[in-house]
Amino acid sequence: MAKGGKQKRTGANEAENRRRPGRPPGPPLSEEEEKKKREEKNRKDREYRARKTSSK
Structure with a gap:
């Protein structure tokens, strides 16, 4: 395996954000919006x- 050096920690905040992907800041979405967003995401996921698989 490749020998990995310790990565310099640039911006503790950035690392925090990568580790814990939380909800984006802002007002919480209503149930309706939440559902719409989820369905959209699922649809895109399925298409992807x-x-x-079809390209194989």
């Missing part, structure tokens, strides 16, 4: 997976 379908594209990947």
